[in-house]
Amino acid sequence: MIRILFFVVLVLALAFGFAWLADRPGDLSINWQGREIEMSLMAAVTMIVSLIAAIMITWWLIRTILYSPRTLARYFRANKRDRGYQALSTGLLAAGSGDAATARKMNKRTKGLLNADQEPLIHLLDVQAALIEGRHEEARKLFEAMSEDPETKLLGLRGLYLEAQRQGAGEAAQHYAEKAADEAPHLPWAGAAALSYRTREGKWDEALKLLDRQRQAGTVQVAEVARTKAVLLTARARDHVDSDPSSARDDALAALKLAPGFPPAAVVAAKALLRQDNLRKAARTLEAAWKHNPHPEIAETYVRARVGDTAADRLKRAERLEKHKPLHPLSLEVVARAALEAHRFDLAREKAEASARLQPCEGIFLLLADIEEAETDDQGRVRHWLSQAVRAPRDPAWTADGYVSESWEPVSPVSGKLDAFEWKVPVEQLAGPSIDNEPPAQVFDRAMASLPPITRAPKPRPAPVSNGATASVAPVADKQAGASPSADKPAEAGGKLRTANTNSGPVIESDTVADSKQQAAPVSGSAGKPADNARTKPKQDSAVAAVSPAKDTPDDTAAAEAKVKVADPDPADNSGKAGAAGLKPAEPGTSKKPVQVAAKADEDPEADAKAKEAAFLTHRPDDPGIDGNDEPEKPGRFRLF
Numbered sequence: 001m002i003r004i005l006f007f008v009v010l011v012l013a014l015a016f017g018f019a020w021l022a023d024r025p026g027d028l029s030i031n032w033q034g035r036e037i038e039m040s041l042m043a044a045v046t047m048i049v050s051l052i053a054a055i056m057i058t059w060w061l062i063r064t065i066l067y068s069p070r071t072l073a074r075y076f077r078a079n080k081r082d083r084g085y086q087a088l089s090t091g092l093l094a095a096g097s098g099d100a101a102t103a104r105k106m107n108k109r110t111k112g113l114l115n116a117d118q119e120p121l122i123h124l125l126d127v128q129a130a131l132i133e134g135r136h137e138e139a140r141k142l143f144e145a146m147s148e149d150p151e152t153k154l155l156g157l158r159g160l161y162l163e164a165q166r167q168g169a170g171e172a173a174q175h176y177a178e179k180a181a182d183e184a185p186h187l188p189w190a191g192a193a194a195l196s197y198r199t200r201e202g203k204w205d206e207a208l209k210l211l212d213r214q215r216q217a218g219t220v221q222v223a224e225v226a227r228t229k230a231v232l233l234t235a236r237a238r239d240h241v242d243s244d245p246s247s248a249r250d251d252a253l254a255a256l257k258l259a260p261g262f263p264p265a266a267v268v269a270a271k272a273l274l275r276q277d278n279l280r281k282a283a284r285t286l287e288a289a290w291k292h293n294p295h296p297e298i299a300e301t302y303v304r305a306r307v308g309d310t311a312a313d314r315l316k317r318a319e320r321l322e323k324h325k326p327l328h329p330l331s332l333e334v335v336a337r338a339a340l341e342a343h344r345f346d347l348a349r350e351k352a353e354a355s356a357r358l359q360p361c362e363g364i365f366l367l368l369a370d371i372e373e374a375e376t377d378d379q380g381r382v383r384h385w386l387s388q389a390v391r392a393p394r395d396p397a398w399t400a401d402g403y404v405s406e407s408w409e410p411v412s413p414v415s416g417k418l419d420a421f422e423w424k425v426p427v428e429q430l431a432g433p434s435i436d437n438e439p440p441a442q443v444f445d446r447a448m449a450s451l452p453p454i455t456r457a458p459k460p461r462p463a464p465v466s467n468g469a470t471a472s473v474a475p476v477a478d479k480q481a482g483a484s485p486s487a488d489k490p491a492e493a494g495g496k497l498r499t500a501n502t503n504s505g506p507v508i509e510s511d512t513v514a515d516s517k518q519q520a521a522p523v524s525g526s527a528g529k530p531a532d533n534a535r536t537k538p539k540q541d542s543a544v545a546a547v548s549p550a551k552d553t554p555d556d557t558a559a560a561e562a563k564v565k566v567a568d569p570d571p572a573d574n575s576g577k578a579g580a581a582g583l584k585p586a587e588p589g590t591s592k593k594p595v596q597v598a599a600k601a602d603e604d605p606e607a608d609a610k611a612k613e614a615a616f617l618t619h620r621p622d623d624p625g626i627d628g629n630d631e632p633e634k635p636g637r638f639r640l641f
Contacts (some may be wrong), residue, residue, distance in 0.1 A: 014049070017045070018042070018045070018046075021041055021042050021045060022042065024041075025040065025041070025042070026040070026041040027039070027040055027041065028040065028041050028043075028044045080113055081113070081114065083113055084109075084110055084112075084113030084114035084119075085114070087106045087109040087110045087113060088106070088110045088114065088119070088121055088122065088125060090102070090106045091103050091105075091106025091107050091109075091110060091125045091129070092121070092124070092125055092128070094106060095125060095128035095129055095132055096128075098132060099132075100129065100132040100133050103125065103128060103129040103132060104129050104133070106125070107122075107125050107126055107129050110122055110125060120146075120149070120151055120152045120155075123142060123145070123146055123152060124152075124155065126142060127139050127142045127143060127146075127159060130142065136163065136166075139159070139163065140160065140163055142159075143156045143159035143160045143163065144156065144160065146159065147160060153183065154180060154183065154184055154187065157176050157179055157180040157183070157190075158176075158180065158189065158190075160172075160176045161173050161176040161177050161180065161189075161193065164176060173193070174193075174194075174197040177189075177190055177193035177194045177197060178194050178197070180193075180194075181193070181194035181210060185210065185213040185214055185217050185219075186214070186217035186218070186219045187219075188219055191210065191213075191214045191219065191220075194210055195207055195210055195211065195228075195418060196411075196416050196417065196418060197416075198210065199232070199235070199410060199411050199416075199418045200411055200416050202235075202239065204232050204233075204235055204236035204239070205236070207232050208229065208232050208233075208236075211225065211228055211229060211232065226258045226259065227258070227259055227419065228418065228419060229255075229258055230255040230256075230258040230259035230262055230265060231255075231259075231410055231418060231419045232410070232418075233251040233252070233254050233255040233258070233265070234251070234252060234255045234262065234264050234265040234268055234410070235410035236248075236251050237249070237250075237251035237252040237255065237265070237268045237269070237272065238264070238268050241268055241271050241272050241275070242275075245272040245273075245275040245276055246272075246276070248268060248269075248271075248272040249269060249272035249273055249276070252265050252266075252268040252269030252272060253269050253285075255269075256269060256285070256288075256289065260288075260289075260292050261288075261289050261291075261292025261293035262289070262293070263289065263293060263295035263297055263298055263408070263423070264297075264408040265289075266285055266286055266288075266289030266298055267286075267297050267298060267301050269282070269285050270282040270283075270285050270286050270301050270302075270305070271301070273285065274305060279305060279306060282305060283302065283305060286298050286301060286302040286305075286321075287302070287321070287324050290302070290321060290324050290325055291324050291325060294325050294328055294330040294331065295330070295423065296330065296334075297407075297408075299318070299321060299330065299334040302317060302321050303317050303318050303321070303334065303338060305317070310342075311338070311341040311342035311343070312342050314338050314341065314342070315335070315338040315339055315341070315342045315344065317338075318334045318335045318337075318338035318339075319335055319338075321334060322334065322335050327358070328358075329355045329358045329359035329364075330355075332351045332352070332354045332355035332358070333351070333352065333355045333363070333364060333367065335347070335351045336348045336349075336350075336351035336352040336355065336367060336371075337367060339351065340367070340370060340371055340374065343374075345371060345374065345375040348371050349368070349371050349375070352364060352367050352368050352371060353368070353444070353448075356368065356444045356447070357440065357444040357445075358440055359440055360388075360392050360393070360440050360443045360444055360447075361392050361393050361394070361395050362389045362390075362392045362393065362394050362395050363389075363395040364392075365385050365386070365388040365389035365392050365447075366385070366386070366389045368385040368388075369382050369385035369386050369389065372385060376454050378452075378454050378455060380452045380455060381451060381452055381454065384447075384450065384451055384452060385447075388447045392443075393425055394425050394426055395425070396423050396424055396425050397423070397424075397425075397426055398421045398422070398423060399421065399422055399423075399424055399426050399427075400412040400413075400414065400415075400417070400420035400421040400422065401414035401415050401417070401420060402414065402427070404426050405421065408421055409421055
């Protein structure tokens with residue numbers, strides 16, 4: 001284009017010059033060696049221009065003839081090179097598309113047209129063809145040869161790194177990545193791989209040096225460098241928090257400057273400061289991090305920062321933390337948990353319900369269940385909150401590559417990636433209806449609407465009373481009372497024993513056998529000493545009284561009352577058996593009811609065992625037993641509440 005422009009300018013200049021001379025005619029006279037030549041000025045100029053053009057054309061012809069062999073050789077060499085590069089391009093495209101046959105064919109053609117020593121891409125095509133055909137050992141040798149050439153060294157190292165990863169040779173892959181990172185820290189793959197290997201081994205100092213080299217090379221963005229450096233500083237501080245609190249404090253505070261509100265850095269900095277007995281600065285650090293990013297670990301460290309605090313002190317600290325981030329679900333939850341430990345159930349319930357209204361989740365419903373159990377012990381309401389926790393979204397956790405950790409880690413245990421853990425709700429498959437799409441307030445309102453009312457659980461009935469004493473209580477016919485039965489009176493729930501005879505009517509109530517002794521003492525005064533001895537020195541293993549819990553009736557208000565019922569013997573046999581038993585009936589005119597206490601029984605072990613077995617197998621008076629004609633009850637569907 002420049003040549004054409006120059007030629008046009010030259011032609012215009014000549015035309016302008018000849019036109020200028022034509023407008024100004026003149027003669028030119030030349031006198032040289034006795035000869036005089038005269039001509040017009042126009043003819044002279046034309047002759048001069050023609051002579052110059054002839055000289056230039058002659059020079060070009062001579063030069064072309066002289067350089068024609070070299071020109072022809074250059075032409076054929078360029079043509080061959082062009083065909084070689086065309087074959088190389090076709091081969092690389094075939095290798096990229098997985099066409100092994102075409103790649104191998106183009107590789108052979110390229111080697112015939114181009115010199116492999118002068119064109120490194122031929123080695124790349126050869127390696128790609130070997131990898132496609134599965135000749136990995138040959139490919140590895142080619143990569144090793146490429147790594148020895150300064151021009152293809154980085155390409156060979158990358159190929160060796162990928163092959164080592166494919167074969168699972170971690171140490172070899174780390175070696176090639178470290179070597180490539182040392183040669184060229186600006187390579188993204190080498191820097192990322194070397195950084196990953198160093199962080200897996202906990203070499204935080206070397207990782208920080210490599211990160212600084214990458215920053216100087218300009219291959220990593222400034223924000224990414226700041227975040228990665230904050231993670232590395234936090235990891236190093238966490239390792240040194242026990243052995244060197246001072247350096248751990250400096251690293252953690254530097255990490256907080258790079259990433260304000262980073263919870264692990266704030267927690268590590270606070271722990272290091274607490275080990276140096278700097279409670280005030282630790283509290284300020286946690287409060288500043290809480291303002292940026294509320295997190296349960298920050299709250300736990302803040303509330304329990306001082307050893308020896310009571311539950312009330314921890315509640316005050318939780319309320320102080322809430323002021324820095326009011327109306328946040330985590331702030332309300334922290335106060336609720338501290339109030340529960342301090343037995344401030346009203347405050348705990350208020351804060352927990354407010355947090356559940358803002359952000360319903362599994363943990364807050366479990367907290368409501370704990371509050372319900374501690375305050376009311378209403379198992380129905382406790383089960384209600386537990387059922388809401390089952391349906392609610394899970395609590396956030398430290399998650400990386402599908403792995404859920406209880407605490408933050410700088411490196412993922414699955415992939416080895418740095419800064420892979422995120423504080424989020426773990427991903428899980430939904431197996432049923434979900435409430436995630438409902439507004440939080442609507443979820444909690446629905447839970448409150450279905451909350452059952454508070455019901456006090458009935459006190460458990462006392463176990464059937466079976467006194468180990470061998471006293472047997474039996475009614476005796478009252479000679480003066482007649483045959484009219486007397487109605488049972490309600491007894492207080494305190495463990496009284498009621499002995500009733502529904503046929504004859506006399507009712508004898510006593511707390512223990514000792515009470516029966518006190519009642520019978522005035523009666524037995526005129527009967528002599530045998531009865532007294534029988535009552536005051538009972539044998540502990542003489543007999544067993546059959547005791548059964550009393551039936552609940554509308555008129556009987558004592559739910560825990562026990563009754564002792566003994567069959568009424570024939571009144572006609574009372575007089576005869578009383579003497580044999582060593583008992584004396586009550587004298588006429590006395591107000592006390594007669595009490596029979598069994599005399600000392602035979603101490604034969606076999607007879608005692610048979611008596612106990614018979615008493616155990618005998619049905620209680622109020623037990624209807626098992627009806628053989630009854631159909632078995634069908635099992636019902638299990639319900640949570």
